[in-house]
Amino acid sequence: MAKYIATKEDEEATHTAKQIDFDEINAKLMGNIEAHCHEWLPGGKVKGGSYRIGGIDGSIGSSMSINLRTGQWFDHATFDKGGDLISLYAAINDLSQGDAASELQGTVNIVRMAKPAKRKPLVSESDWEHALTVPTNSPPEHWEHGEPDFVHKYADTAGRPVGVIMRWDLPDGKKTISQCSWMRHKKTERCTWRWQAFNAPRPLYKGELLSKMPSADVVIVEGEKAADALASKLPDHVVLSWAGGCKAINQSDWAVLEGRNVSIWADNDKPGREAAKQLQEVTGGKIIETPQDKPEGWDAADAVEDGFNVMQLFEQAKPLTLFDKLQDRKFDPANLTPEKDPLLLLNGVPILYAGNLLTIVGQDKSGKSHVEAAIAKAITEPNSRHLGFTCKAFGRIAYIDCEQDRSDFESLLIRAGCDAKKVAGYHLTGFTANNAKAALIAIMDGEPNLSAVLIDGFADLLLDVNDSEQANQLVAELMEAASSYNIAIIGVLHLNPGSREKSRGHLGSQLGRKSQTVLQIKLHSDGSRCLFTQRARKRPIPEALGVRIAWDEEANGFLEIEGTPSELKQAAKIEAWSRTLCDIQAETGMLSWKNKELTEAISKAEGVKTRTAQNRIKEWLDANLLKHDASRGVYTSMIGCASDHESL
Known part of the structure; x- marks a missing residue:
């Protein structure tokens, strides 16, 4: 430059x-x-x-x-x-x-x-697109690593330049990789090199050969070096790779392989085999299994260097059918999914496991960001308790803020005592919805050993919370990311103004249906808050058994507070009532009952007379354990996502 x-x-x-x-x-x-x-x-x-x-x-x-x-x-x-x-x-x-x-x-x-x-x-971050022209100058020298040891050029299927991937082999034996894109500003039409990942869907490495060899078979390998090596031995094939490694497979444009005969070379290690399996699900290709006598990490480049007969492996590869894809989802009592330990607990009750979503809802200024910060502390400090939250195993998290001023965001993390080595904080306020989603994927790709991602807030990841198509797509993408990265995704969402439990728009409804837990923060007239589960797929935490917190000026933050003796006594009652109601649900196989049905069930469960059972129904209504639908003449349990199911 x-x-x-x-x-x-x-x-x-x-x-x-x-x-x-x-x-x-x-x-x-x-x-x-x-x-x-x-x-x-x-x-x-x-x-x-x-x-x-x-x-x-x-x-x-x-x-x-x-x-x-x-x-x-x-x-x-x-x-x-x-x-x-x-x-x-x-x-x-x-x-x-x-x-x-x-x-x-x-x-x-x-x-x-x-x-x-x-x-x-x-110039705006959202206004940049791939120029797809011949660059007028060479990519810039990296500010820290200098000239790269390897440069791999990427182009679209028409052969137009997209950018380069540079690799530096460091003195300690490690390597570092960066993507540099040749970009054009949509409005000014100015072209320049930018240190940023290729826009999704990303082009495939050597994908321009597909149009030049329209009938050739395709081989996919992991890494540009392996692709170049194998291509030298398979001149009649198109040998491809992709940008970003194992975690970025879904970012690439695999649709260009439709109708092709595809083979997938699996590196000889666990990540390589998992990547090959994912590629097979996306492309329907055949997996080339590595011989068992090869060392850990052995790949296509090693095979070429060793003089191995690569065609021998191709003959053993088999295509994947739809039925093959379904086998991983078939029930097998001899191969049950290992029981997971909970990632996050509230008052000792598990509320979140890896691979799931947790949505935190509350009115404006109810302390949602402070609750997220407490969760961050709990996850990164094992065997500690913060606002009722605990975590059994240490983990790293990424904390993504899309709402606050940068100084407020930094102040919040500092007040919460978050360790920067354990909490990767990113301030994305001002990003467009699409850029924020792209940044989320980039952070999950780039940050190592994440247990959870905290997002403040979910509504900033789409344009309209009331658009059902956008909301459904966003929640599906969040669930897919949580599952594929095996992490928990935690986010906040405002309740509708004046509403006690309904969160914003179609997004709130969809998150309520798909989240493992919906955690509500209720603001009381005395300024205190109560944390409880509005919905839970596992064991619920009713409001009466929730965690109460209040602002403490000396601590400059929220602290847990104890209830009054009468409140504690009432909480014990409600806990016993909750157990009884759960027993009735299990015994009857229902979540809704007519008055006579419920009265008889209570009499049987508690061994009391009809009059006492009828009084118990009134007490359960007052404790929000039941709700009464007068038009239908039924009582419905508020425990165990009753609004989502008609029967157990």
Whole structure:
């Protein structure tokens, strides 16, 4: 990248341009400098009064700093520098200072006295697409690793360039990989290299050969190096790979293989075999099994290097039928799913297991973010208790905030005492719904050893919470991600204003049906809150047995509080009643009863007379263990997702 140095003479000369007040523009920009830094160079961090990032190309790192007090900036790696925010914007977007000021003038509410020229829009993260043109320059050198050891070019099926994947072999024997994309801004049509993953659906490595060899059989291997090696031995085949590794298989465009004869080479390790199985489900191809005498991790590149007869393996491969795909889902009493330990408990009751969703609902300002922070602490600190939450096994989490101001988000994590090594916090406020979803997948791909992802909030991942198609698709995607990554996904959702239990739109209804647990935060008149399960697929926690919390000024956060003696006595009663009601549900096989049916069931379960049983129904109604539908003349249990099922 060419060096950008805004000299004092250049800036003074540019400041004399007519109809543009540079000082006023800079003053306006300085009033919200941190927000502009996040918008123009997303992904950086504020440290010591400066905004730090890898460079003006937006790369990851901290070699470039922007002084948040003066606006001066300097890149220690490239020696790019400037004295104000106009020069920074000019360098980022490859503009002259005059053009940069013209673009920025409309964004800070400065009115030009003369008729303005047509202004190009600001660059937005959502406005970038693959240029699909021949790059005018080479990919930039990485700010930290320098020149790569290997560069693998990606193109679409028509052969148009998409980007490159670079690999560096590090001195400690490890390797690091980055994707760099050749992108075009949709409005300005400016093309540039950007350190970002390819847009989904991602092209396949060597996918451009499909159109050149329309009748050739296809072989899929893991990794560009293996693809290049095997292609040298199979000139009549199209040998492909994909970007992003095992966890990014679903991000690639496999539809281009429809109608092809596909074989899949499985690396000789557990992740390789699992990836091959997933590829087989997507493509319907044949899996090439590795000989049992080969070492762990043995792949196609090793086979070529060893002089192995690869065609021998192809002859043994078998295609996967639909019936084959269904066998993993067939009941087998000799191969039952191992019982999972719960990931999260509330008051000792399991409420969340890996591979499931947990939705936290509550009114505005009820403390949902603080509850999420307490969950983060519980999951990352085994055998500790935070607002009633506990976790038996240590885990790492990613905490994704889509709603709060960055400083509020950081303050929340600091107050909660979250360890940055255990809690990967990402501030995505301002991202579009699609970009936020893409960022979620990227975080799950990139962050190692995650037990859970916390999202504040779910509604920011779609455009309209009342759109049934969007809501159904989002919840399906969340469930698929939780299952495929074997993690728990936890998110918050507002209740409708004035509603005691109904959450926002069709999204709330769909999350209520699909979440393992819906955890409600109820705000009481005294300012305290109660945490209980609104819906639960496992053991429920009624409000009377929930965890009560209240704000503590000295602790600058929420703390658990004990109930009054009468409340504790009533809670014990309700717990006993709950057990009785559960027994009745199991005995009758129903969740709804006529008055006579329920009265007789209570009399039998408690050994009491009819009058006492009828009084018990009134007590259960007052305790919200039952609800009465006068139009139907039935009583329905509020325990065990009664609203979702008509019978057990």
